[in-house]
Amino acid sequence: xxxxxxxxxxxxxxxxxxxxxxxxxxxxxxxxxxxxxxxxxxxxxxxxxxxxxxxxxxxxxxxxxxxxxxxxxxxxxxxxxxxxxxxxxxxxxxxxxxxxxxxxxxxxxxxxxxxxxxxxxxxxxxxxxxxxxxxxxxxxxxxxxxxxxxxxxxxxxxxxxxxxxxxxxxxxxxxxxxxxxxxxxxxxxxxxxxxxxxxxxxxxxxxxxxxxxxxxxxxxxxxxxxxxxxxxxxxxxxxxxxxxxxxxxxxxxxxxxxxxxxxxxxxxxxxxxx
Amino acid sequence: xxxxxxxxxxxxxxxxxxxxxxxxxxxxxxxxxxxxxxxxxxxxxxxxxxxxxxxxxxxxxxxxxxxxxxxxxxxxxxxxxxxxxxxxxxxxxxxxxxxxxxxxxxxxxxxxxxxxxxxxxxxxxxxxxxxxxxxxxxxxxxxxxxxxxxxxxxxxxxxxxxxxxxxxxxxxxxxxxxxxxxxxxxxxxxxxxxxxxxxxxxxxxxxxxxxxxxxxxxxxxxxxxxxxxxxxxxxxxxxxxxxxxxxxxxxxxxxxxxxxxxxxxxxxxxxxxxxxxxxxxxxxxxxxxxxxxxxxxxxxxxxxxxxxxxxxxxxx
Numbered sequence: 001x002x003x004x005x006x007x008x009x010x011x012x013x014x015x016x017x018x019x020x021x022x023x024x025x026x027x028x029x030x031x032x033x034x035x036x037x038x039x040x041x042x043x044x045x046x047x048x049x050x051x052x053x054x055x056x057x058x059x060x061x062x063x064x065x066x067x068x069x070x071x072x073x074x075x076x077x078x079x080x081x082x083x084x085x086x087x088x089x090x091x092x093x094x095x096x097x098x099x100x101x102x103x104x105x106x107x108x109x110x111x112x113x114x115x116x117x118x119x120x121x122x123x124x125x126x127x128x129x130x131x132x133x134x135x136x137x138x139x140x141x142x143x144x145x146x147x148x149x150x151x152x153x154x155x156x157x158x159x160x161x162x163x164x165x166x167x168x169x170x171x172x173x174x175x176x177x178x179x180x181x182x183x184x185x186x187x188x189x190x191x192x193x194x195x196x197x198x199x200x201x202x203x204x205x206x207x208x209x210x211x212x213x214x215x216x217x218x219x220x221x222x223x224x225x226x227x228x229x230x231x232x233x234x235x236x237x238x239x240x241x242x243x244x245x246x247x248x249x250x251x252x253x254x255x256x257x258x259x260x261x262x263x264x265x266x267x268x269x270x271x272x273x274x
Numbered sequence: 275x276x277x278x279x280x281x282x283x284x285x286x287x288x289x290x291x292x293x294x295x296x297x298x299x300x301x302x303x304x305x306x307x308x309x310x311x312x313x314x315x316x317x318x319x320x321x322x323x324x325x326x327x328x329x330x331x332x333x334x335x336x337x338x339x340x341x342x343x344x345x346x347x348x349x350x351x352x353x354x355x356x357x358x359x360x361x362x363x364x365x366x367x368x369x370x371x372x373x374x375x376x377x378x379x380x381x382x383x384x385x386x387x388x389x390x391x392x393x394x395x396x397x398x399x400x401x402x403x404x405x406x407x408x409x410x411x412x413x414x415x416x417x418x419x420x421x422x423x424x425x426x427x428x429x430x431x432x433x434x435x436x437x438x439x440x441x442x443x444x445x446x447x448x449x450x451x452x453x454x455x456x457x458x459x460x461x462x463x464x465x466x467x468x469x470x471x472x473x474x475x476x477x478x479x480x481x482x483x484x485x486x487x488x489x490x491x492x493x494x495x496x497x498x499x500x501x502x503x504x505x506x507x508x509x510x511x512x513x514x515x516x517x518x519x520x521x522x523x524x525x526x527x528x529x530x531x532x533x534x535x536x537x538x539x540x541x542x543x544x545x546x547x548x549x550x551x552x553x554x555x556x557x558x559x560x561x562x563x564x565x566x567x568x569x570x571x572x573x574x575x576x577x578x579x580x581x582x583x584x585x586x587x588x589x590x
Contacts, residue, residue: 019282022296026303032316039313041322047329051353051404052449055315058352058380081352086373089342089386108368115373118380120352174316229488236463237445237473238352240380245476245484252485273489 003028003036031176054122059156060239061117062247063209065107069095071210075156076121077101077163087114095211101164102210118240119156121163124170125181128159129195131261132223135159137231139220139246140207140266143255150247152209152217155230155239160208161263165201169193206263218255218269219262226253226271277302277309308454329403333435334550336558337422338394339519343375344387347516349435350401351381351442358383361394381443382518398551399435404449405458406436409503410510411572412532417542419529420577421557421564422517430524431517432557434541434550439516440574444509445473448501458501466493514574530569530579537562537583561585 004021008014029036059075065086074080078101091113094106107113127134138159142152154160162169166186171193173182181193191197207217220227233242246253258270278295282288303310333349348354360371367389375384387393407414418438422431433439441448450458463472465487472494475483486492499505515526531538541553556562562582571579 014288016282016284016286019280019288023280023282026299027311030303030311030317031314032318036317038319039317039322040319041324041327044322044327046326049323049327049402050329050450051402052451054402056353060380062377081354083348083352083356083378083381083383084373085375085378085382085384087376089369089372089374089388091373092369114377116377118352120380171315172320174314176314176316225490226488229490233476237476238380241473241476244377245488248481249485249488252488 003033005035032174033176056120056122057157058234058239059119059121059154059158060243061115061119061152061154061208062150062243063105063115063117063152064112065091065105065115066112067107067110069104069106069211070115071095071098072103072105072115072117073160073164073205073208073210074101074103074117074119074121075154075158075160075163075208076119076123079123079163080119080121082117082119084115084117086116091115098210099164118238121158123158124162125183125193125198126157128162128198130199130222130263135222137222137227137234137242139222139227139230140209141218141220141269142209142212142216143218143269144216150250152212153243153246154208155234155243155246157231157234159199159202159263161199161201161205165204167197167200169198169200202263206266215265215267217265218267221258221260221268221270223260224271226273275302275305275307277307279309306453330400331403331436332545332550333399333401333433333437334397334554335431335433335435335516336394336396336554337431337517337519338392339387339430339521340390340392341519342387343384343519344393344395345375345378345382345384345518346395346397347433347439347443347513347518348381348383348397348399348401349433349437349439349442349516350399350403353404353442354381354399354401356383356397356399358385358395358397360385361396362391363389363393379443398549401437401442403437404441405501405506406441408438408441408506410507410574415531416538417529417531417545417553419531419541419553419557419582420515420517421527421529422515422520423525423527423564425523427564429558430521431519432554433516434545434553434557436545438507438510438574440509440513441506444512445471445477446505446508447473448506450501459498460501461496461498463494463496465495467495469495510574515577525578526576527564527578527580528571528573529564529582530571532571533569533581534583 090107090109095104098104140154144151171181172184182190183193230242256270258268260268262268363370374386378384420433424430451460565581569579573579
């Protein structure tokens with residue numbers, strides 16, 4: 001279906017084909033087909049955009065903060081609403097001038113403190129594919145005590161490189177028929193938002209724990225039934241619940257070596273229920 | 275009005291009725307009637323969703339407590355832009371106002387108070403709304419004014435907002451996914467037909483049952499339901515009021531918005547035209563008389579409905 005520009009000549013008989021394309025124009029307009037007028041600000045009623053009109057999702061992070069200072073990439077970058085809490089007193093903003101969409105934290109005490117972050121953020125152009133299929137959920141974890149303790153964790157449908165780094169992956173134009181998306185480069189030129197393009201900054205921000213050595217960070221197998229189930233939990237009850245569930249249900253989980261594509265230095269980790 | 279799926283067979287006659295339906299379709303499409311095509315992302319001009327297009331409103335509150343953790347339930351939950359400040363801390367209290375509260379829920383602010391004395395956390399919000407208004411049995415409530423009263427009649431905590439705290443906290447999501455004839459609907463997942471909400475199970479403490487869910491051993495049924503007033507208030511008993519620091523002897527009250535319509539209208543007008551913060555100030559600066567006696571208005575459990583009126587020498 002495409003948008004059809006109609007003109008009406010004096011004395012012209014309206015043919016059924018013309019009226020059919022006229023009817024099709026309603027759909028072409030609403031789906032944004034090439035040539036159709038765009039819906040501009042004035043056409044949207046004041047207050048029309050409610051919670052569910054926005055393409056949002058949630059993310060949850062636990063980060064161990066120590067006296068050395070930590071930087072944490074918000075999953076939603078600069079499009080994030082967030083709240084935070086910590087396991088004990090002593091955590092505050094710190095760590096010099098971090099980037100936009102990044103929290104700088106420090107803990108003045110001698111003991112490690114868990115910092116809990118919950119986000120809701122506006123998405124640009126999911127999904128993402130690292131080469132093994134579309135990723136339903138990114139679960140980055142940092143295991144310590146020989147795999148017995150989940151030290152740091154971030155659960156989000158978008159990876160940290162999506163909204164950090166120099167590449168803008170927000171949609172400038174979409175083809176409603178093929179589903180192909182285009183963004184804009186900094187010079188104003190159009191670029192198709194392919195899976196590969198959306199991962200342009202993967203090597204720059206391979207994981208969200210910016211002050212943690214990559215060698216300790218794992219990505220849970222995104223195509224495993226456990227991670228797919230966690231995505232359902234996130235959709236139904238929020239990432240906060242998914243994170244809590246991952247930590248509470250850890251005794252029922254088995255982590256094991258696996259092979260799938262991950263960001264540079266991030267360890268691929270299989271997961272299954274006992 | 276409904277969407278007309280018009281077809282034009284070869285040699286059919288185009289009459290005034292059909293042209294009238296062509297015209298009606300413009301209204302139908304704009305109103306989002308059932309069957310009408312929906313606005314897709316590709317149809318929107320870039321940067322067309324400006325501030326006023328968002329269904330937002332403001333909220334304001336404060337809470338004073340001498341507890342080690344001072345917590346605040348954001349009215350807007352995870353859809354809230356908020357700013358906060360803390361009053362009363364001295365320069366020696368390094369950690370007061372810092373993050374604390376353990377793994378508190380999303381949409382909740384928790385800060386540490388190491389002083390042992392009372393410190394006050396002030397919070398102002400703008401948040402994206404879902405589906406107001408709310409009716410808990412006596413009519414639609416235009417403005418929720420919750421207060422936590424000390425025994426001596428002073429205000430320990432306050433929250434002013436168009437939405438109640440249970441709207442965007444608790445397991446029940448009340449954001450409409452689609453509208454049919456002006457009524458909001460959403461798909462809910464339940465454990466078995468008519469069983470508990472999956473979100474309720476996931477937020478609960480039954481780890482064995484949660485484990486069964488993870489293993490795919492529970493039957494999950496998805497069903498679309500109208501977001502009725504009853505559903506919107508489903509979490510009222512879970513989050514009956516916004517105050518997390520309630521001490522013995524303190525009383526949670528809700529201003530009865532129906533007792534003095536003029537006062538309620540005036541406060542709502544201030545909230546809408548300026549900010550909920552100004553309404554908070556009206557309460558905090560003792561410009562109102564808050565009655566001790568409850569009214570007959572229905573309220574959440576543990577919350578006393580009270581009359582409020584302007585002081586004679588005050589505004590109004």
